[in-house]
Amino acid sequence: MSELFSGTVAGLSAALRARKLSSVELTETLLRRVENAQAALNAFVTIDREGALAQARAADALLATANPPPLAGVPIAHKDVMMTAGLRTTCSSKMLANFVAPYDAHVVTGLKNAGTVLLGKTNMDEFAMGSSNETSHFGPVRNPWNLDYVPGGSSGGSAASVAARLCPAASGTDTGGSIRQPASLTGICGLKPTYGTCSRYGLIAFASSLDTPGMFARTAEDCGLLLNAMAGHDPRDSTSLDRPREDYTRDLGSTERQPLAGLRIGLPREYFGAGVDPDVAAAIEAALAEYRKLGAITVDIGLPNVKLSVPVYYVIAPAEASSNLSRFDGVRYGHRAAKYTDLLDMYKKSRAEGFGAEVKRRILTGTYVLSHGYYDAYYLKAQQVRRLIADDFTRAYQQCDMIMGPTAPAPAFKIGDKTDDPVQMYLNDIFTIAANLTGAPAISIPVGFDRRGLPIGMQVQSNYFTEARLLNVAHQFQQTTDWHARAPTGYAS
Amino acid sequence: MTWEVVIGLETHAQLSTVSKIFSGASTAFGAAPNTQASAVDIALPGVLPVLNRGAVERAIRFGLAVGGTISPRSIFARKNYFYPDLPKGYQISQYEIPVVVGGGVAIVSPTRGEFFVELTRAHLEEDAGKSLHEDFQGMSGIDLNRAGTPLLEIVTEPVLRSAEEAVMYAKALHGLVRWIGICDGNMQEGSFRCDANVSVRREGEALGTRCEIKNLNSFRFMQEAIEFEVRRQIDLIEDGGRVVQETRLYDPDKHETRSMRSKEDAQDYRYFPDPDLPPLTIAPAWVAQVKASMPELPAAMKARLTTEYELSSADASLLTTDRETADYFESVVEELYRLFEQPTRSPSHNLAFAKGAANWMSGEIFSAMNRDDIAMKNVPLSGKVLAKVMLRCGDNTISLASGRTLIRDLWAAGQSIPDEVDQLIEARGLRQISDAGAIGTIVDDVIAANPAIVAEVRAGKEKAFNALVGKVMAASKGKANPAQVNAILKSKLG
Numbered sequence: 001m002s003e004l005f006s007g008t009v010a011g012l013s014a015a016l017r018a019r020k021l022s023s024v025e026l027t028e029t030l031l032r033r034v035e036n037a038q039a040a041l042n043a044f045v046t047i048d049r050e051g052a053l054a055q056a057r058a059a060d061a062l063l064a065t066a067n068p069p070p071l072a073g074v075p076i077a078h079k080d081v082m083m084t085a086g087l088r089t090t091c092s093s094k095m096l097a098n099f100v101a102p103y104d105a106h107v108v109t110g111l112k113n114a115g116t117v118l119l120g121k122t123n124m125d126e127f128a129m130g131s132s133n134e135t136s137h138f139g140p141v142r143n144p145w146n147l148d149y150v151p152g153g154s155s156g157g158s159a160a161s162v163a164a165r166l167c168p169a170a171s172g173t174d175t176g177g178s179i180r181q182p183a184s185l186t187g188i189c190g191l192k193p194t195y196g197t198c199s200r201y202g203l204i205a206f207a208s209s210l211d212t213p214g215m216f217a218r219t220a221e222d223c224g225l226l227l228n229a230m231a232g233h234d235p236r237d238s239t240s241l242d243r244p245r246e247d248y249t250r251d252l253g254s255t256e257r258q259p260l261a262g263l264r265i266g267l268p269r270e271y272f273g274a275g276v277d278p279d280v281a282a283a284i285e286a287a288l289a290e291y292r293k294l295g296a297i298t299v300d301i302g303l304p305n306v307k308l309s310v311p312v313y314y315v316i317a318p319a320e321a322s323s324n325l326s327r328f329d330g331v332r333y334g335h336r337a338a339k340y341t342d343l344l345d346m347y348k349k350s351r352a353e354g355f356g357a358e359v360k361r362r363i364l365t366g367t368y369v370l371s372h373g374y375y376d377a378y379y380l381k382a383q384q385v386r387r388l389i390a391d392d393f394t395r396a397y398q399q400c401d402m403i404m405g406p407t408a409p410a411p412a413f414k415i416g417d418k419t420d421d422p423v424q425m426y427l428n429d430i431f432t433i434a435a436n437l438t439g440a441p442a443i444s445i446p447v448g449f450d451r452r453g454l455p456i457g458m459q460v461q462s463n464y465f466t467e468a469r470l471l472n473v474a475h476q477f478q479q480t481t482d483w484h485a486r487a488p489t490g491y492a493s
Numbered sequence: 494m495t496w497e498v499v500i501g502l503e504t505h506a507q508l509s510t511v512s513k514i515f516s517g518a519s520t521a522f523g524a525a526p527n528t529q530a531s532a533v534d535i536a537l538p539g540v541l542p543v544l545n546r547g548a549v550e551r552a553i554r555f556g557l558a559v560g561g562t563i564s565p566r567s568i569f570a571r572k573n574y575f576y577p578d579l580p581k582g583y584q585i586s587q588y589e590i591p592v593v594v595g596g597g598v599a600i601v602s603p604t605r606g607e608f609f610v611e612l613t614r615a616h617l618e619e620d621a622g623k624s625l626h627e628d629f630q631g632m633s634g635i636d637l638n639r640a641g642t643p644l645l646e647i648v649t650e651p652v653l654r655s656a657e658e659a660v661m662y663a664k665a666l667h668g669l670v671r672w673i674g675i676c677d678g679n680m681q682e683g684s685f686r687c688d689a690n691v692s693v694r695r696e697g698e699a700l701g702t703r704c705e706i707k708n709l710n711s712f713r714f715m716q717e718a719i720e721f722e723v724r725r726q727i728d729l730i731e732d733g734g735r736v737v738q739e740t741r742l743y744d745p746d747k748h749e750t751r752s753m754r755s756k757e758d759a760q761d762y763r764y765f766p767d768p769d770l771p772p773l774t775i776a777p778a779w780v781a782q783v784k785a786s787m788p789e790l791p792a793a794m795k796a797r798l799t800t801e802y803e804l805s806s807a808d809a810s811l812l813t814t815d816r817e818t819a820d821y822f823e824s825v826v827e828e829l830y831r832l833f834e835q836p837t838r839s840p841s842h843n844l845a846f847a848k849g850a851a852n853w854m855s856g857e858i859f860s861a862m863n864r865d866d867i868a869m870k871n872v873p874l875s876g877k878v879l880a881k882v883m884l885r886c887g888d889n890t891i892s893l894a895s896g897r898t899l900i901r902d903l904w905a906a907g908q909s910i911p912d913e914v915d916q917l918i919e920a921r922g923l924r925q926i927s928d929a930g931a932i933g934t935i936v937d938d939v940i941a942a943n944p945a946i947v948a949e950v951r952a953g954k955e956k957a958f959n960a961l962v963g964k965v966m967a968a969s970k971g972k973a974n975p976a977q978v979n980a981i982l983k984s985k986l987g
Contacts, residue, residue: 083538083539089538091538096538099538101538102532102537103532200539200541201539201541202540203539204538204539207768208768236543238541238542238543238770238771239771322573322763323582323763326573326581326582326583327536327580329577329582331580331635332536332580343577367763371761371763372761375764375765
């Protein structure tokens with residue numbers, strides 16, 4: 001029975017195809033787990049029991065045919081930032097608390113076409129703004145490894161769900177680390193693909209030039225299976241890349257003794273300095289030792305401008321957000337104040353009531369940096385530095401194939417610990433933001449636990465469009481370690 | 494003290510694409526509110542803009558037509574402001590790098606003669622929706638059908654010096670955008686809208702403070718509004734006041750402009766490049782392809798009319814006002830070649846046919862258009878019919894006067910079949926008497942009946958001769974060939 005919920009996407013998919021279990025049976029099991037965990041974890045905003053079972057029945061019918069779609073019958077969850085036709089889509093905001101999406105996001109369609117079953121929508125930081133899932137209008141998500149701790153954010157609900165074995169995989173979005181940081185804090189895998197690989201159509205925009213759909217799973221292989229269904233050119237998104245389709249799992253499965261022989265791992269000095277929790281540093285060192293056993297060599301590299309990532313990000317992301325969130329004005333949909341005197345008053349009250357504190361903080365910041373007289377000093381300068389950061393990586397990839405380091409400077413922190421100090425909160429993303437600024441892919445994989453038993457993640461970054469190789473580098477580590485297979489107490493059975 | 498008026502115009506030309514600039518929704522005018530607003534147009538969460546190539550193609554056509562530079566790389570920016578008919582809370586426009594830079598439009602100024610109105614730029618942007626304040630008690634309705642309609646905003650340098658010049662430029666531009674098929678030019682439906690920046694200065698001084706006048710949706714309003722505004726600014730300064738930079742609205746009922754918002758209220762639009770749209774790149778091959786599909790431009794045609802047909806500059810300008818007029822003129826000339834059985838073009842026929850067509854068009858067609866207040870495309874009389882009437886005047890079947898009568902009749906009947914011209918001539922008995930014997934008989938009768946006038950003619954009074962001609966014409970009920978009447982009278986009295 002336990003394999004039903006602890007199974008991976010690959011394992012469950014094989015079992016479903018072999019008709020060893022039905023999707024209805026699996027879906028029912030997971031729905032019960034989701035419902036039972038809700039009080040403790042608050043991982044879901046919407047649970048779609050009826051819809052999920054209907055999809056499971058349809059999947060079972062497909063599984064009885066000769067050629068079922070690749071992920072037929074596998075239950076998943078979507079971060080509530082993804083538009084899902086007919087299903088409430090809230091972005092964890094009061095602004096959209098009752099908003100039912102009239103269409104599916106591109107990645108939702110992709111996973112639907114692949115045959116997955118949607119259990120529901122996962123909780124998140126409001127409008128994906130946050131690193132702890134504490135800004136949600138629906139309350140914080142709790143970390144299944146310790147309920148007093150945050151799961152990270154903004155995709156905290158998806159991360160907690162996969163970690164707690166409520167579903168084998170879930171979608172997320174990563175604007176500054178919103179997939180990788182919660183993956184790290186909950187002990188699972190989280191992949192942010194190259195910008196433009198997965199269409200943003202139907203993803204409620206936070207910062208358009210940074211927002212990247214991606215996924216959580218427990219193995220790198222599963223990430224590849226989901227990416228196969230989510231990637232692909234979409235003419236509805238002008239930043240979607242028109243590239244040939246590829247199988248992101250194609251590089252997996254080497255049986256050589258040193259499958260990563262010759263792989264050059266770059267270790268940026270900037271990722272290993274002061275400010276990194278000693279338990280995190282130790283776990284990363286151990287993981288690197290494992291990689292050397294697999295045949296990789298490590299080289300020291302420098303990314304001198306990466307230290308500017310956080311300030312650059314906190315100019316560009318709020319600037320874009322301040323404009324993207326203007327459509328939430330109470331005129332056509334979403335929250336509108338009950339009482340107002342005139343148009344301006346309606347705008348003010350609707351937005352004041354509909355948005356939480358963190359969203360307002362970023363709208364104000366963004367409005368400020370785009371203002372007349374400040375644009376050049378902030379927005380333009382930030383874009384210039386963004387280019388310098390990308391140049392750092394271009395140079396680095398002449399010396400190495402992958403770049404490794406901690407995903408976050410420390411394991412999970414306690415709920416409430418950083419809510420009064422936005423800057424401390426923002427520094428959680430210090431290692432993840434650069435990949436959003438450059439658009440290159442990055443994955444976080446579990447590499448150990450701290451002295452309190454909280455998970456530690458390692459970030460592996462690589463050059464544009466090298467997801468297949470990146471996934472194999474993560475996959476080979478998971479062939480000789482079992483960090484990814486550890487389940488939090490209370491969710492292991 | 495002489496005042497100099499300085500005017501720059503900003504024109505929004507709605508591009509004639511079938512679908513919107515960033516969505517697949519229809520741009521057709523007049524549909525029920527909000528039936529042509531897609532998910533993208535109403536700015537649902539998660540939707541993204543995709544640029545319509547047809548809109549870019551039209552911008553390229555415009556750039557080529559005005560001799561501007563087509564930017565190989567231009568940027569779409571967001572102009573941020575809140576208004577209920579602006580669904581995204583920002584308008585996608587072009588700010589720092591527009592699709593077309595420079596170029597110009599030639600006009601013939603009443604005071605300065607041939608004059609080239611330089612353009613600053615032309616950029617692509619989307620239109621907003623409409624707020625309907627009248628139909629709802631204490632509330633406003635929002636119609637988003639127009640939201641996302643493609644516009645080309647065309648901006649002149651401040652080089653216009655009078656309301657007349659501004660109107661001439663606007664008319665020339667209006668003709669041009671219709672000529673090259675990028676805008677239907679329908680001003681009532683808002684397809685062609687102008688704002689005027691107006692300032693005054695004493696000659697030789699630096700530019701004065703300008704006011705922007707909005708809502709100039711007809712050429713007449715533009716003229717009135719600018720004239721009013723110029724007068725207002727001069728009076729203000731002469732009374733010791735100062736012009737305040739502001740946006741003013743023209744009220745066509747009161748014939749005045751009034752303040753809408755001052756510069757102090759001006760919003761900070763927080764322009765920044767739209768991260769949803771990559772830079773618009775236009776390869777030279779695309780420009781070349783558009784160039785190959787361009788029609789002869791009005792300026793080129795005008796030059797051709799003055800050289801090939803030796804028409805006056807004024808006639809050539811008039812005939813190239815818009816595509817329909819030019820087409821009409823060409824169809825008349827072509828039909829005349831056919832009717833007079835001239836298989837090949839020759840300079841002498843070119844001259845005769847073109848001059849004739851130009852005279853008949855300005856004499857009969859344009860005046861009837863003015864009288865009935867209709868546009869060229871609604872003229873009920875085809876070029877072929879006009880040519881047939883000209884043929885019948887030319888071969889002396891009917892008199893010029895009868896030709897004019899015939900045109901009025903055909904116009905009123907909405908006549909467009911050339912064959913029916915001959916039938917109508919017979920039915921109306923307009924056929925001219927060109928038989929010398931028949932005319933001679935009438936002349937004899939008139940001489941016999943008017944001895945006093947004949948005596949005056951013999952005494953050398955020119956006027957008296959004309960009176961006799963008039964009496965012969967009257968006696969023939971206008972059908973006698975006037976040239977023959979003249980000749981026969983002269984010989985009989987001489």
